[in-house]
Amino acid sequence: MGYYVRVLGTSDPNxxxxxxxSCIAANGFETRLLLGDNGTPLDWTVIQVADANDxxxxxxxxxxxxxxxxxxEELNEFRDEVRDCKPASAAKWLEKFFNNVKVIYAFQLLxxxxxxxxxxxxxxxxxxxxxxxxxILQADREGFSNEEGHHILWQFDDKVTGPxxxxxxxxxxxxxxxTMDLGKPAHREAFFRGKAP
Numbered sequence: 001m002g003y004y005v006r007v008l009g010t011s012d013p014n015x016x017x018x019x020x021x022s023c024i025a026a027n028g029f030e031t032r033l034l035l036g037d038n039g040t041p042l043d044w045t046v047i048q049v050a051d052a053n054d055x056x057x058x059x060x061x062x063x064x065x066x067x068x069x070x071x072x073e074e075l076n077e078f079r080d081e082v083r084d085c086k087p088a089s090a091a092k093w094l095e096k097f098f099n100n101v102k103v104i105y106a107f108q109l110l111x112x113x114x115x116x117x118x119x120x121x122x123x124x125x126x127x128x129x130x131x132x133x134x135x136i137l138q139a140d141r142e143g144f145s146n147e148e149g150h151h152i153l154w155q156f157d158d159k160v161t162g163p164x165x166x167x168x169x170x171x172x173x174x175x176x177x178x179t180m181d182l183g184k185p186a187h188r189e190a191f192f193r194g195k196a197p
Contacts, residue, residue, distance in 0.1 A: 002059075002108040004140045007126060008075075009133025012064060012103040017041040023128040029121050049121060057112035058122055060129075063104045071104045082144070082153060087194035089169040090152040094144055097136065105129050150177050154191065168194050 017033055018041065024031050032054070036046030049058040063071035075098055082091045107126060112118055130137070137145040143155035150167035152175075161183030167175040168191065178196045180187040187197040 002110050003113075005107045005109065005122075005126065006138040007105040007107075007130045007133060007135060008098075008101045008138060009103040009105065009130075009135040010100045011133050011135075013132055014042050015129060015132055017044065017047065019132075020047075020125055020128060023124050024121060027120065027124050029117060029124070031121050049125065051112065051118060055112055057110050057115075057118045058125075059108045059110065060125070061106045061108070063106065065101050065103060071101075074104055074106075075101055078138070081155075085143070085153050085155060086192040087153075087168060089194040090144070093146075093169060094136075094153065101135060103133060105133070146175055148175070148177075150175065154188075156182060166191060166196075168196055 017035065020033060024033075030052035032050045034048040034050060034056070035041065035044055036048070039045055039047070045062050047060050048056045049060070050056045063069060063074060065071035065075055079095065079098055082094050085091050105126075107122065109122065113122055126137075134147070136147055137149060141155060141157060143151060143153040146152050146167050148167070150165050152167050152169075162181070163179050164182050165177065166180050167177045170176050176196050180191060180197050182188070184197070190197040
């Protein structure tokens with residue numbers, strides 16, 4: 001099935017494939033974009049990304065958040081999913097933020113996507129799209145970010161370790177950013193309470 005990362009955008013401009021091709025070329029990568037059925041370079045819903053040997057390592061779906069559309073269904077699933085997550089202050093913030101989401105770009109990472117050059121392509125395309133649509137990031141089995149890209153909600157596996165850029169809500173409605181050790185119990189407990197360790 002693959003692993004997904006997503007951009008939940010607060011605006012929904014058409015992003016021409018040439019813009020993504022330019023971002024790839026600017027980084028010196030040898031990659032091809034394959035347009036899905038019924039799409040045009042300016043108005044597409046699915047593209048595949050292949051390496052120089054034509055091995056597809058990522059698929060990107062663009063789903064608008066509108067009545068009866070897949071994007072709305074996905075957003076409603078996220079609403080249910082985050083309700084009981086920690087910290088509670090981030091879950092409440094996300095509940096309100098979801099009302100502003102107009103489009104979801106879902107990046108399905110396939111075999112080969114974690115190879116060094118391919119992952120750099122994933123990041124370059126994701127950054128280009130995020131810069132155009134704004135919003136927040138989400139990753140399967142990790143959680144959600146705020147609009148600056150700092151991680152705000154815990155959905156990690158219990159065995160996760162290592163440093164991670166995090167943020168918690170302040171009493172004034174802003175964000176306090178910090179780096180925490182995901183595997184350290186004291187850091188986790190503080191984060192779950194909405195505090196920096």
